[in-house]
Every structure is written in C-alpha cells, then in structure tokens.
Amino acid sequence: xxxxxxxxxxxxxYHPLFEEPEFFNLYCDGERVVDVExxxxxxxxxxxxxxxxxxxxxxxxxxERICGICSTSHPFAYVNAVENLAGIEIPDxxxxxxxxxxxxxxxxxxxxWLGLAGHFxxxxxxxxxAWKYREPILDLFEEISxxxxxxxxxxxxxxxxxxxxxxxxxxxxxxxDLSPKLEMLSSAILDDPVLSARLKxxxxxxxxxxxxxxxxxxxxxxxxxxxxxRKDFPYAAYGMVxxxxxxxxxxxxxxxxxxxxxxxxxxxxxxxQCLLGLKRVPEGNIGVEVRDIPGGEGIGxxxxxxxxxxHYVKSDGSNQPVRHKIRAPSFMNVPTFMASCVGHTxxxxxxxxxxxxxxxxxxxxxxxxxxxxxxxxxxxDSSLLERSRQKTRSIAAQLGRKKVWK
Amino acid sequence: xxxxxxxxxxxxxxxxxxxxxxxxxxIEILDCLTPKHDLERFGITLVGSIxxxxxxxxxxxxxxxxxxxxxxxxxxxxxxxxxxxVGACACTGGIFRDDRNYCWNAPLxxxxxxxxxxxxxxxxxxxxxxxxxxxxxxFTGRNSK
Amino acid sequence: xxxxxxxxxxxxxxxxxxxxxxxxxxxxxYISLKKGQLREVVxxxxxxxxxxxxxxxxxxLLHAFxxxxxxxxxxxxxxxxxRLSLKRERPSxxxxxxxxxxxxxxxxxxxxxxxxxxxGHPDKKNLxxxxxxxxxxxxxxxx
Numbered sequence: 001x002x003x004x005x006x007x008x009x010x011x012x013x014y015h016p017l018f019e020e021p022e023f024f025n026l027y028c029d030g031e032r033v034v035d036v037e038x039x040x041x042x043x044x045x046x047x048x049x050x051x052x053x054x055x056x057x058x059x060x061x062x063x064e065r066i067c068g069i070c071s072t073s074h075p076f077a078y079v080n081a082v083e084n085l086a087g088i089e090i091p092d093x094x095x096x097x098x099x100x101x102x103x104x105x106x107x108x109x110x111x112x113w114l115g116l117a118g119h120f121x122x123x124x125x126x127x128x129x130a131w132k133y134r135e136p137i138l139d140l141f142e143e144i145s146x147x148x149x150x151x152x153x154x155x156x157x158x159x160x161x162x163x164x165x166x167x168x169x170x171x172x173x174x175x176x177d178l179s180p181k182l183e184m185l186s187s188a189i190l191d192d193p194v195l196s197a198r199l200k201x202x203x204x205x206x207x208x209x210x211x212x213x214x215x216x217x218x219x220x221x222x223x224x225x226x227x228x229x230r231k232d233f234p235y236a237a238y239g240m241v242x243x244x245x246x247x248x249x250x251x252x253x254x255x256x257x258x259x260x261x262x263x264x265x266x267x268x269x270x271x272x273q274c275l276l277g278l279k280r281v282p283e284g285n286i287g288v289e290v291r292d293i294p295g296g297e298g299i300g301x302x303x304x305x306x307x308x309x310x311h312y313v314k315s316d317g318s319n320q321p322v323r324h325k326i327r328a329p330s331f332m333n334v335p336t337f338m339a340s341c342v343g344h345t346x347x348x349x350x351x352x353x354x355x356x357x358x359x360x361x362x363x364x365x366x367x368x369x370x371x372x373x374x375x376x377x378x379x380x381d382s383s384l385l386e387r388s389r390q391k392t393r394s395i396a397a398q399l400g401r402k403k404v405w406k
Numbered sequence: 407x408x409x410x411x412x413x414x415x416x417x418x419x420x421x422x423x424x425x426x427x428x429x430x431x432x433i434e435i436l437d438c439l440t441p442k443h444d445l446e447r448f449g450i451t452l453v454g455s456i457x458x459x460x461x462x463x464x465x466x467x468x469x470x471x472x473x474x475x476x477x478x479x480x481x482x483x484x485x486x487x488x489x490x491x492v493g494a495c496a497c498t499g500g501i502f503r504d505d506r507n508y509c510w511n512a513p514l515x516x517x518x519x520x521x522x523x524x525x526x527x528x529x530x531x532x533x534x535x536x537x538x539x540x541x542x543x544x545f546t547g548r549n550s551k
Numbered sequence: 552x553x554x555x556x557x558x559x560x561x562x563x564x565x566x567x568x569x570x571x572x573x574x575x576x577x578x579x580x581y582i583s584l585k586k587g588q589l590r591e592v593v594x595x596x597x598x599x600x601x602x603x604x605x606x607x608x609x610x611x612l613l614h615a616f617x618x619x620x621x622x623x624x625x626x627x628x629x630x631x632x633x634r635l636s637l638k639r640e641r642p643s644x645x646x647x648x649x650x651x652x653x654x655x656x657x658x659x660x661x662x663x664x665x666x667x668x669x670x671g672h673p674d675k676k677n678l679x680x681x682x683x684x685x686x687x688x689x690x691x692x693x694x
Contacts, residue, residue, distance in 0.1 A: 038656075044679040045426055045469060045502055046509040048664075049690055053506045062501055068430025068528065084577045112433065115440075131440035149430045149528055211597075214604045214653035227603065232625040299579060299621070299630065301605075310621070312608045325608035332606075332653055471681045508690040 031345045036337045051324035056082060056156060056293050059321065063311075064150050066326065069112060072105050073304030074311070074326065075154035080235055081311040082156045085298025090158060091285045092240070096277040097159045099237035100171075101144070101151065102302065103267040103274070107178070108137040109305035110260040113357045114185065117257065120350045121198060122389030126185075133181045136174045143170060158287015165283060168275050175268050182268075186261045194396045199254035203340040203352035206251060213339065214332045217307020218259045219356055223251035229303040241273035253355035260305075260357075292317070304329055306357055330358045347391035350384045414460060414488065414545045417449020421459035421483075425476050425514070427466030430528035431493035435463055438531045445535065456483040461538070464520075467495035467502045469509045473517050480518040488541060490522040491515065492534060497523045558627045562600065566592075580631045586644045589620075592633060593647055596622050602631065607657050609665045611693045616642045616667060643668040664691040 025037035047066055051059050063074040076098060083090065111134040118126025138148040144163055145151035153159050163171075189195055210220045220227055228245045230238040246262045248255035295317040302309045307329030314323040333356045340352050424432050438445045439452065453459050456479050468476055480489070494500035496514050503510060514520060524537040559580065563572050570592075571583045584592060596602040602622040610617045620633040637644060646669035647654040658669040659678040666689035677684060 044471070044509055045467070046507045046690065049506050049508060050502065050504055053504065065428045065430070065501055065527070068428040068433055071428075071430065084579075087576065128441055131437065132442065135440075135442045148530065149434070211603070212652050214651070216603075227625040232623075232628055233630065298577070299632075308605065308623075310606050312619070312621075314610055323608070323610045325606070327606040327608075327657075331656065335653060335656060338652065 026341070026346075026349065028346060031347075033341045033344055033346065033349060036341050038335060038337065048324050048326060051321055051326075053320065055319050056321065059324065060154055060156075061152065063326065064152060067328065068149055069109050070105060070304045070306065070309070071150050072101050072153060073302050073309045074328075075152075076102055076236075077300045077302040077304075077309040077311040078313070078324075079154045079156050080300025080302060081298040081313045082293060082300070083298070084300050085296050085313055085315055086156075086290065086293050088157050088288060088290060090288065091281075092237075093162075093278065093281045093283075093285050094158045094287060095237040095240065096274040096281070097163055097286070098154065099241070100163070100271055100274040100278075101141075101153050101159075102236070103270045104137055104140060106267045106305045107264045108134050108141075110264050111137075113260060113305075113354075114257070117253075117351065117354050120354050120385060120388050121195070122392045123195075126189075129181075130185065133178060133185075136178065140171060140174050143167060155287060156293075157290040160286075162283060162286045163278060165279065168278060171271070172275060175271055179265070179268055182261065182264050186258070186265075189257060189261070193399050194392060196254065197395045197399065198392055199252060199257065199351065200250075201252050202344065202348050203253045203355050204251045205336055205340050209336060209339040213336045215307075215336050216332055217304070217329050217357075218256055218263065219307065219333045219336060221245065221247045222255035222259045224249040227308075229301045229308050233301065235302070237274055237277060238270075240277065241270055243270050243273075253351055256355045256357075293319070306330055307333060330356070334358050345391075346384060347387040350388040414486075414542050417451075418460040418488075418542070419451060419453045419458055420461045420463055421453055421456045422463045423456075423465070423476065423479065425464060425466035425472040425496070426469035426509070427493065427495055431465035431496070431526075434528045434531050435465070435492065435534065438534060443531050443535065456480075456487075459483065459487065461488045461490060463490050463492050464496050464514055464518075465492050467499045468511055468514045468517055470511045471509070473511045476514075476517055488521045489518055490524060490538065490541065491520045492524045493529060494525055494527045497525050500527060555627060555629055558600075558624065558629055562596075565595065565599070578630075580629060581634050582631065583634045586635055586637070589633070589635065590645055590647065590650065593620065593650060596631070597650065600624065601626070604651055604653055605630075607654070607661065609661045609667055609691075611665065611691065613639075613693055615639050616665065618644065618661070618667070620647075637667065641668070642666070643670055645670045646672040648672055663689070665689055666692060 026033055027035040047062060050062055054062055060075045060078060063078050064071050066074045111130045115127040115130035118124065118130065141151050142148050144167065145153050145161060153161060205215065205219065205223050207223055207225055209215070210223050210225045216227060224247055226245050226247045231245050243266055246259050246266055248259050293315050295315050297312065297314045300311045309329055310327040312323070312325040313321050316322050336356060337353060341349055344352060422432065422435055437443065456462065462480070462483065464476070466472070491497050491514050495502060499510065499513055511517070522537055522541045524534055526533055559572070573581050575581065582592065597604070602624050605621040605623045607618060607620045616637040616639060618635045618637065622631045622633070624631070635644065644667065646658055648658060649671070655672070655674065656678060658672050659674060661667050662669060662672070663677050663680050663684070676682070
C-alpha cells in the first residue's frame with residue numbers, strides 16, 4: 001500500500017468533544033479506511049518516574065490523577081499491588097467500601113461514555129440525559145468522600161473514610177432513583193431503529209481479534225469473551241457478593257453499548273449487596289496499620305470501567321517504590337482500531353473509535369486522513385464528527401423517521 | 407479595550423484545549439454545559455476552532471510535546487482572546503511539577519499569556535463559573551461579589 | 552484449587568526440567584527463562600494453554616535489566632509471569648510483535664524509556680516521547 005504523495009491536514013488539533021489530544025493517521029481509499037496508525041504520547045506525563053520519588057502512601061494521590069474518569073481504578077489496582085507485595089489482609093468492611101466506590105465509578109463512567117457516544121451520533125438529548133443522570137452519582141461521591149472527582153478513598157491496608165450507617169439510606173435512594181432511568185435509556189436505545197441501523201454491524205471485533213490485541217473490558221465482553229478480573233481473580237468484596245459477568249456475542253458498537261448499560265444495572269445489584277454488608281459488619285474497622293513495606297514485588301489488578309487496570313510494584317524495603325509499572329486498559333483496547341476501523345467508511349470512524357471508550361487521558365484525538373486515491377485530503381471543511389452525524393440523519397430519512405427521539 | 411469590553415460581556419464562545427491532563431478538569435468543563443449548570447442558556451458554547459473563540463480554556467500541565475502546539479494555536483487565534491488556566495496542572499503544574507518529571511516543560515503562563523487562573527483538582531463547575539464571571543466583570547468594572 | 556494445580560502441572564510437564572517454575576506466596580507463578588526460549592514459551596502459552604497477554608514490565612536492576620512478561624489464564628484463575636534477565640550493556644531481546652500485535656506498543660515503550668532493543672520490531676519511532684528526544688537518554692533507567 002503506497003503511503004507516498006499524500007497530503008495531511010490536521011482536522012482541528014483539539015476538538016471540544018475530544019477531550020485529549022489523540023493522533024491517528026487514517027489511510028483511506030476514497031471513503032473506505034484501509035489502514036490506521038496510532039500515535040500516542042501527547043498525554044505522557046512521566047508518572048512511573050514520579051512514582052519512584054514518592055512515598056508509598058503519596059503514590060496513591062499521584063495515580064489518582066492518571067485518569068479523571070476512572071479516578072479510583074488506578075489507586076484500587078495500586079493498593080492491591082502493594083497489599084499483594086506485603087501480604088496484607090484487609091477487613092471485610094474495607095472490602096465492601098472499596099467495591100461500592102468502584103461500582104459507583106463504573107456507573108458514572110459508563111453514563112459519561114453513553115453521553116459522548118450520543119453526541120458523536122448527533123443524539124444530543126442522549127448526551128444531556130446521560131450526563132444529567134450522572135450528577136447524582138457525583139453528588140454521592142461528594143457526600144461519601146468530600147469530592148465529586150478524585151475521591152481519595154483508597155489507602156494501603158484500608159480506606160481513608162468510613163461510610164457510616166447514617167449515610168446508607170441516601171445511597172440506597174440515589175441508586176433506586178437511577179435504576180428506572182437506566183432501564184429507560186437501555187430500552188430507548190434498543191428500540192430506536194435509527195440507532196440499530198447506525199451501530200449494528202459497525203466496528204465488529206472477532207474473538208480472534210480480541211485475543212491478538214489482548215483487548216479487555218467491555219470491548220472483549222461485547223465479542224463474547226467473558227473475561228473480568230472481578231470474577232476470575234476475586235478481590236475486595238467481589239467474591240462475597242452474587243453477580244454475573246455481562247457478555248454479548250455480536251462484537252459491534254451496539255453490543256459494546258448494551259454491555260456497558262447492562263453492567264450499570266449489575267453494578268447497582270453489587271452496590272445493594274455491599275450496602276447490606278456494611279450494615280452487617282461493625283462500623284469503624286476501616287484498615288490495618290501498615291508500618292513498613294518489605295522487599296519484593298507485587299501485582300495488583302482492578303476491573304476498571306474500561307477493562308483490566310494493571311499495576312506492578314517493586315520494593316527494596318525502603319519507603320519508596322523502586323519500580324512502578326502502570327498499564328491502563330486503553331493501552332490494550334485502543335490498538336483494536338487497526339482491526340475494527342479497516343473497511344469501514346469515514347462516517348463510521350468516530351463511533352468506532354468511541355466504542356472502545358478510550359480513556360481520554362491515554363490517547364490523543366487528532367485524526368489525519370490520507371486519501372490514497374486522490375493523493376490528498378478528501379475532507380475539507382467537514383470534520384469526521386459532522387460526517388458521523390450526517391450519516392445518522394440520512395439513515396433517519398431513509399427509515400422515514402422525521403421526528404427521531406434523540 | 408472598549409472593543410474587548412463589548413465582546414466579552416456578550417455570549418462568549420469558548421475553545422477548550424487539553425495539554426496533557428487527566429481529563430478531570432475537561433469533564434467538569436463539559437459538565438458546565440449539561441443540564442445541572444447549563445451555561446448554554448447564557449449563550450456560552452464550545453466551538454470547534456480557535457479562530458471563533460473569545461475564551462481559551464486550557465487544562466493540563468503543558469508537556470514538552472504539547473508546548474509548541476499550544477503556542478502555535480495561540481498565535482493562530484484571532485485576538486483579543488482571553489486565556490483561562492483551569493485546574494492545578496494548568497495553573498502551576500500541580501502534582502506533576504517535579505524535578506524528576508522528564509515531561510515537565512514550564513508552567514502554562516510561561517508559554518502563553520494567561521488572564522485567569524482557576525485552581526482546584528479538579529475545580530468544581532461552580533468555581534469555574536465564578537472565575538469566568540469574575541474575569542468578564544473585570545471588563546465592565548462590575549464587582550463580581 | 553485442584554484444577555489450578557493440574558493446570559500448572561500440565562505446563563511443567565510440557566517443559567520438562569528446563570524451566571524453573573516457582574510459585575509466589577501471593578498465588579502468582581513465575582517461569583525463569585533465557586531469551587532464546589522466549590518465543591517458544593509465549594507461543595505455547597498463547598496457543599496451547601489459552602493465556603492472555605496482560606502486559607510486560609522492565610526494571611533496571613543496575614547490574615542487569617529484568618523483563619517480566621505477564622500472562623493471565625482467566626478461566627483457570629492463574630497469573631503467570633515470565634522472568635528474563637538481560638545484560639546492562641546493549642540489552643536486546645527478540646520481539647514478540649509478529650506473534651502478538653499488542654506487543655508492538657509495549658515494546659516501543661520499553662525501548663524508548665529503558666533502552667532495551669527488540670530484535671525484529673518493525674517500528675523504531677518513539678511512541679510516547681517527543682520525536683526530537685535526545686538519543687541515548689532513557690528516562691526510566693536508574694542514573
């Protein structure tokens with residue numbers, strides 16, 4: 001495939017909806033994508049190096065800021081790694097609180113994704129509704145931890161704050177209010193013929209693709225690969241409550257959306273059981289005292305909203321890590337574009353990219369188009385986003401839907 | 407500054423730029439446009455091109471890789487343009503300001519001129535709105551209290 | 552537990568006494584390898600045993616580099632790390648990128664941050680660092 005004689009024009013280096021700078025070179029033949037190249041690094045912030053200069057407990061505040069959306073996922077995996085290294089056993093109350101915070105984060109993250117996916121398709125109402133239903137979760141976080149984001153709940157050997165019995169009715173009420181809204185969103189998406197036409201069969205990843213790319217999280221589960229760290233290697237309270245791994249077989253963007261929505265419902269089920277657990281175990285026992293971290297190495301993983309979040313720590317017995325390796329889930333999921341975008345038209349590229357739910361802080365969002373036929377950029381003033389929305393409108397028109405629920 | 411005072415007290419258009427952030431501030435900025443805070447009812451909207459913007463919201467600590475792009479973007483913008491550094495990273499570098507950090511370049515204020523600093527990690531939407539209103543009122547001489 | 556033991560025993564049996572398979576107290580497994588054995592073992596784990604590649608991590612031990620390749624057998628609940636030691640002067644190791652597309656990116660990251668050379672890797676460009684980053688400056692190496 002010739003890559004010569006091409007002209008690239010950056011399609012707006014920073015787009016308002018593409019939070020982070022992300023850089024893809026898309027090689028296209030007319031309207032079809034033939035190859036994708038991923039260039040990362042605009043968000044590389046040297047966190048692994050910084051970690052080596054911080055104390056074990058300071059690192060938690062650092063890794064919280066790897067990603068704002070999955071703000072508790074990285075601390076969760078990190079404390080799992082250090083506790084694995086030092087052989088620390090945590091009390092049951094800590095397990096319930098950690099799982100509760102992790103699942104609340106999963107719901108807020110999936111709703112955030114749903115809103116953005118809706119925006120990419122031109123369904124701005126979905127964007128506004130999903131983000132509106134997200135707000136009570138953020139208010140809950142503020143109630144539990146004092147902050148809407150960066151809740152700083154994790155601590156080596158425990159959690160930093162208890163959830164007193166008095167707060168449990170508030171959490172129960174918020175979850176109860178959210179549940180019918182999630183069901184409404186799920187059925188609205190499934191029943192909408194325009195969305196089905198738009199998302200079905202788009203960006204399919206086969207089981208073999210999942211295996212070759214090491215894809216994880218909802219991306220893998222939407223292709224029928226039932227991997228979930230919470231089930232396969234139970235930690236926190238996930239082995240103490242009853243829940244199931246959500247999978248779909250189709251592997252397209254619609255399947256990914258439905259897996260995320262159904263996971264929100266399952267998270268509500270887990271949260272309810274954690275709240276029952278918190279009522280059962282005595283209040284106040286929120287951690288064990290940890291004085292020293294011995295020499296050795298530890299590996300900790302957490303099923304973040306995007307997939308397996310991996311932390312490796314190595315200690316020489318001092319009060320700082322010798323090495324801290326962090327692998328965010330999107331590092332494995334983003335390269336699946338090389339399989340899922342190829343063969344699709346430019347108007348589908350945005351939603352396929354979004355379908356993987358790249359953790360924005362790991363990836364950039366600038367897409368360069370190389371048209372191999374005309375040896376030039378074929379898109380002049382319309383962006384890929386506008387193409388995506390235009391495709392939605394034309395499908396709606398074809399289906400004769402003048403008034404579309406959007 | 408009379409042109410500026412006329413422009414900046416009407417519905418300002420905002421361009422959002424992330425220069426190496428964890429995305430928390432970016433999400434809170436978008437949150438300002440969603441139903442709970444709904445800044446769009448004041449005509450404040452995000453635009454897709456820096457050339458249409460009155461206000462540039464910058465998040466992230468401006469890594470070495472990003473700094474030249476930020477500078478180019480600022481130079482491409484039509485003036486007058488206000489710049490707001492949102493979040494601890496954009497204000498001072500935050501937790502990433504460290505001698506060990508090989509990606510650390512310089513604070514944003516040394517790369518482009520900054521008119522407003524909104525600290526916080528992340529700043530709450532209310533804090534961002536308050537900061538922007540204070541900045542805009544500074545053109546009319548109105549006290550934001 | 553019994554299934555896990557049978558699974559590990561079947562791996563041990565396939566390799567015979569060439570490999571040291573040790574279990575960490577935390578329940579994870581390690582296999583210590585030489586770099587010439589890497590591709591064969593990885594191929595076996597992926598194709599015969601259905602492991603998933605999780606990631607790879609490199610550590611600068613001052614006297615040597617150590618790379619760990621981490622694999623997860625999700626159905627069986629086994630986490631296995633392959634441990635390899637590389638000389639500190641001009642560390643190099645065969646690339647896994649033609650066995651596993653996902654190794655393309657982690658190997659690029661280890662190359663630019665640690666200075667480990669991956670033989671046969673198709674892409675020599677920086678992934679995370681700026682293109683004009685000075686050659687020979689590997690940020691994650693210990694000074």
